Amino acid sequence: MKRQIPLIIVITLGFLFVAHTFIPSKASVDFYDWWVSWAKAISPFAVVLGILSLFMVHGTKIQRKAPNWQYSVVTLLALVVTAVSGFAWGTNEGTPFLWLFQNVQMPMSATMFSLLAFYIASAAYKAFRAKSPQATVLLIAAFIVMMGQVPIGAAISKWIPETAQWILNVPNLAAKRGIATGVGLGMTATSLKILLGIERTYLGSD
Amino acid sequence: MNIFQRMQNIDRRWIYLVVALCIIIPLLIPFNSKTYVTDPSSNLYQKIDSFAGKEDKAVLLSFSHDASTMAELFPMEVSILRHCFERNIKVFTICFSPPSAPLMAYALNVAKEDYPNSQSGVDYCNFGYKPYGLFLPIVLGMGDDVAEAVQTDADGRKIKNLEIMNGIRNYDDLNLIVDFAASAAVFSWITYARVRFGANVAAGVTAVMAADNYPYLQSGQLVGMLSGLKGAAEYEKLVDVFAAYEDADNPNGRKYSPEVIKDTWVPIMSKKISYDSSQGNIDTDVPLPYKFKMARIGMNAQSIAHIMIIVFIILGNIGYFTTRKKPDETI
Numbered sequence: 430m431k432r433q434i435p436l437i438i439v440i441t442l443g444f445l446f447v448a449h450t451f452i453p454s455k456a457s458v459d460f461y462d463w464w465v466s467w468a469k470a471i472s473p474f475a476v477v478l479g480i481l482s483l484f485m486v487h488g489t490k491i492q493r494k495a496p497n498w499q500y501s502v503v504t505l506l507a508l509v510v511t512a513v514s515g516f517a518w519g520t521n522e523g524t525p526f527l528w529l530f531q532n533v534q535m536p537m538s539a540t541m542f543s544l545l546a547f548y549i550a551s552a553a554y555k556a557f558r559a560k561s562p563q564a565t566v567l568l569i570a571a572f573i574v575m576m577g578q579v580p581i582g583a584a585i586s587k588w589i590p591e592t593a594q595w596i597l598n599v600p601n602l603a604a605k606r607g608i609a610t611g612v613g614l615g616m617t618a619t620s621l622k623i624l625l626g627i628e629r630t631y632l633g634s635d
Numbered sequence: 636m637n638i639f640q641r642m643q644n645i646d647r648r649w650i651y652l653v654v655a656l657c658i659i660i661p662l663l664i665p666f667n668s669k670t671y672v673t674d675p676s677s678n679l680y681q682k683i684d685s686f687a688g689k690e691d692k693a694v695l696l697s698f699s700h701d702a703s704t705m706a707e708l709f710p711m712e713v714s715i716l717r718h719c720f721e722r723n724i725k726v727f728t729i730c731f732s733p734p735s736a737p738l739m740a741y742a743l744n745v746a747k748e749d750y751p752n753s754q755s756g757v758d759y760c761n762f763g764y765k766p767y768g769l770f771l772p773i774v775l776g777m778g779d780d781v782a783e784a785v786q787t788d789a790d791g792r793k794i795k796n797l798e799i800m801n802g803i804r805n806y807d808d809l810n811l812i813v814d815f816a817a818s819a820a821v822f823s824w825i826t827y828a829r830v831r832f833g834a835n836v837a838a839g840v841t842a843v844m845a846a847d848n849y850p851y852l853q854s855g856q857l858v859g860m861l862s863g864l865k866g867a868a869e870y871e872k873l874v875d876v877f878a879a880y881e882d883a884d885n886p887n888g889r890k891y892s893p894e895v896i897k898d899t900w901v902p903i904m905s906k907k908i909s910y911d912s913s914q915g916n917i918d919t920d921v922p923l924p925y926k927f928k929m930a931r932i933g934m935n936a937q938s939i940a941h942i943m944i945i946v947f948i949i950l951g952n953i954g955y956f957t958t959r960k961k962p963d964e965t966i
Contacts, residue, residue, distance in 0.1 A: 465772040472768030520737065522744055530702075530737040538702035538734075546940065550654045551647045554947040558955050568952075572945055578842070578865050579938040580668040590671055602849040609850060 432632050443624040483508065570596055642954040650947065657943045661935040667902045668935055675852055676869040679837045679859025681891050682811055683715065684878065686724045691802035693725035695812045698742075699820035701734035704841050708815045709742060710930035711839045711867035714874055715813060716746035717927060720753045721878040722888060725799055727809065729762040729773075729785070736764035740789070745926055756788070756797040763789025771827065778806050778832035806834035811858070815839040819847065825856050839866065864937055867930035874927070875901045875908050881921055903928045 449457045487501035495501075514525040521527065559565040576582035577593020622628035686692040696715065700708055719726040728739050743761060747753050755761065762785050765773055776784025781803060782795035794800060803809055812828055814821040814836070821838040828834040835858045838848050842863025851857040861870055876899050878888045889895075899912040903923070910917045925932075 465776065468772050469769060472766040475768055476766065520740070522740065527737055527740070531741065534734070535702040535705065539705060542703035543706070546658065547651045547654050550940075550944055550947055551650045553944050554645075554650055554951040555647070557948050557951060559952055568948065572948075575941045575945060578863075579941050580670060580934055581938040581942065583671045584669065590673075594673065597846060597849055598853070601846050602853055605847060606850045 432629070435632055436626055436629065440624060440626055443620075447624070480508075570600075637958075639954045639957040642950060643958055653943060654940070657939045658936045661939050662932065665904065665932045665935055667904050668931070668938065669900045670868045670872045670931055670934065672869045672872060672896050673862075673866075675857075675860040675862065676866050677859075677873065677891070677893070677896065679813070679861060680718070680870065680873040680877070682835060682837065682858050683718055683724060683813075684722060684891060686811070687722040688724075690725075691808050693727060693799075693803050693809050693811075694719060695727045695729060695809050696739075697812060697814040697820075697824065698728065698730040698735040698739045699732065699814055699816035699818065700738070700841075701732070701817075702738060704817040705738065706933065707841045707863045707867065708817070708839060709738070710864070710933070711861045711870055712738075712742040712815055713746050713926055714867060714870040714930070715839075716742060716759075717749075718870075718874045718878050720746060720750040720758070721874065723758070725803065726759045727762055727799075728759070730764050731767045731770045733764060736789075739763075749922075749924070755790070756792065757799055760794070760797060760799050761789040762794075763787075770823070774824065774827045775831070777809065778828070778834075780805060781809055806832040809834070811835045811837065813837045813839055817841045817844060819844070821848065821857070822851075825851060829856050837861075864930050864933050868934045871928060871930050872896070872901055875923070876910065879908060879921055880910075881919060882917075903931045 445460060449461055484505065487505050489495075490498050490501040491505075511526065511529055514529060518524040518526060557568065557571075559568050573589060574593045574596055576585070577590040577596075582589040582593070619628060623631070683694055686694060694715075696712065698712070716726065718724070728743060730736055730739050739761060743759070747759070753759060765785070773784045782793075782800055785794050788794055788797070806828060812824050812834055814824050816838070817840070821836065821840070824834075824836045829836045836856065837859040838851075838857055839861040840848060840863070842865070845860065845862035845866075848857060848860055848862075852860055861867060873891075873896065876896055877891050880889045881887075895912075898914075899910050901923075902909055902911060905918075906923060908919050908921045908923045910919075
C-alpha cells in the first residue's frame with residue numbers, strides 16, 4: 430500500500446491534467462479550480478516541513494558534536510535571528526531584517542559568486558589549450574565572443590561585436606535548439622513512463 | 636627551467652592578484668567608454684516604451700534571483716523601473732523565492748528616490764513574495780484575473796481595490812513580463828504565460844545564461860533580452876538617450892530611433908547627462924547619479940577582465956606549445 434497509494438494518486442492526477450489540457454469543458458475547468466485551492470493549502474505545510482527538517486538535521490549534529498558542528502549552530506542562529514527580526518519589526522525599509530539582508534547576506538552572496546572570476550582566469554591560463562582543431566575553434570570563438578561583449582571590442586573593429594552576435598545567433602542557436610529538442614523528447618518519454626507506472630524511482634527504494 | 640616552463644608552473648595566487656587588480660582599478664577609477672546597443676535590448680526598450688501613458692497596459696517584473704547575481708541583474712532592474720517611472724508606465728513586481736523579496740524592495744526604493752510623484756498602488760505595485768508552491772496557480776490564474784490570482788500586495792492591501800488596477804484585468808493588459816534570473820526560470824513564463832495566454836515575455840539574465848535564450852528570441856517567444864552587465868549597460872544608455880531626454884520640443888522624453896542610438900553616446904564621467912553625437916555635444920541639467928550608470932562603469936572592469944583572460948589564454952598556450960615534449964628523433 431505504501432507504494433500503491435502514491436502510484437494511484439500520480440497516475441490518476443496525471444491523466445486528469447492531460448485531459449484538462451486537451452479536452453476543454455466545464456468539468457475540466459472545475460477540476461482545475463479545485464486543484465488551485467488545494468495547491469494553495471499544501472504550500473504552507475512544505476515551509477513548516479522544511480524548517481522542522483533543518484532543525485532536526487542540525488540539532489542532531491550539534492547534539493552529537495559531529496565534525497564542524499559549530500557551523501550548524503551558526504545556521505540555526507541565522508535562521509532564528511532573521512525570522513524573529515522579520516516577524517517582530519517587519520521587512521520594510523529601515524527594519525533590522527532588511528539591514529541584515531543588505532549588510533550580511535548581500536555582500537556574502539556577492540563574494541561567493543565573484544570568486545568565479547578568479548577560478549575562470551586561473552582555469553583559462555592553466556587548461557584552455559589549442560590541443561586539437563576542435564579546441565582551436567572553441568578558443569577562437571571564445572576570443573571573439575568575449576571581445577564582442579565589451580566596449581573595447583567594438584572600439585577595435587565593428588566586425589568584432591557583429592561576428593560575436595553571429596556566433597550567438599547561428600551556431601550557438603543551432604546547438605541549443607538541438608539540445609532543447611532532445612531534452613523535450615526525453616521529458617515527454619519520461620512523463621509517459623511515469624503516467625503509465627513504468628518509471629517508479631521517484632517513490633524511493635522502500 | 637626556462638621562462639616558458641616557469642610560466643606553466645606559475646603559482647595561481649599571482650593570477651588571482653592580477654585578476655583582483657584588473658577588476659578593482661577600473662571600478663575605482665572609471666573612464667568613459669562607448670556602449671553599443673544590440674537588437675534584443677532595443678526591442679525590449681521599445682516594447683516597454685509602447686505602454687507609455689496607457690491606462691490599460693502594464694509591465695510585470697518577476698525577480699527570480701538572489702543577491703549573488705546582483706552585480707549583473709540589479710542595474711537592469713533599476714534601469715527598467717527608471718524607464719517606467721520616467722514614461723508613466725504602470726509597473727508591477729513579484730517574486731517566488733524568499734531571497735528575492737528584499738532585492739525587489741531595494742530595487743524599487745533605489746529607482747523611486749528620484750521620482751517622488753510615483754505612488755505605490757497608483758503608478759507601481761509590489762505584489763511581494765509569493766511561495767513557489769503558488770507559482771503555477773498564480774501564473775495561470777493571472778491569465779483570467781490578476782487581482783483574483785494575486786489577492787494582496789506586499790503591504791497586505793487587496794489588489795482589486797488599488798487604483799493601479801483600473802484597466803488591468805489579465806495578460807491582455809498586464810501584457811509584458813520581464814523575468815530577471817540567473818537560471819532557466821524564464822522558460823516557465825514562456826510555457827504558461829506566453830504559450831497559453833499569449834503574454835509577451837522578456838528576460839533579464841546573467842551573461843552565462845544568455846546563450847540558452849537565443850532559440851526563444853529567434854522564435855519570437857521572447858520579445859527581448861538583457862544579457863548580463865552588457866545588457867544592463869545598453870538599457871541604461873537607452874533610457875538616458877530617449878526616456879530621460881529633455882528639451883523644449885520633447886519635455887517628456889523622445890521616441891526611439893535606431894539612427895539616434897547608433898550615433899549618440901553618453902559620457903558617464905559627467906554628473907549631468909550629456910549627449911555626444913555627429914550633430915555635436917548637448918549638455919543638459921538632468922542629473923546622472925551613480926545608480927543610473929553603474930552597469931556602464933562595471934563594463935569598464937569587464938573590458939579589462941576580458942582582455943586579461945585573453946592574454947592569460949595566449950600566454951598559457953605559448954607556454955604549452957614551447958614546453959611540449961618533442962617526438963624522440965633518435966628512434
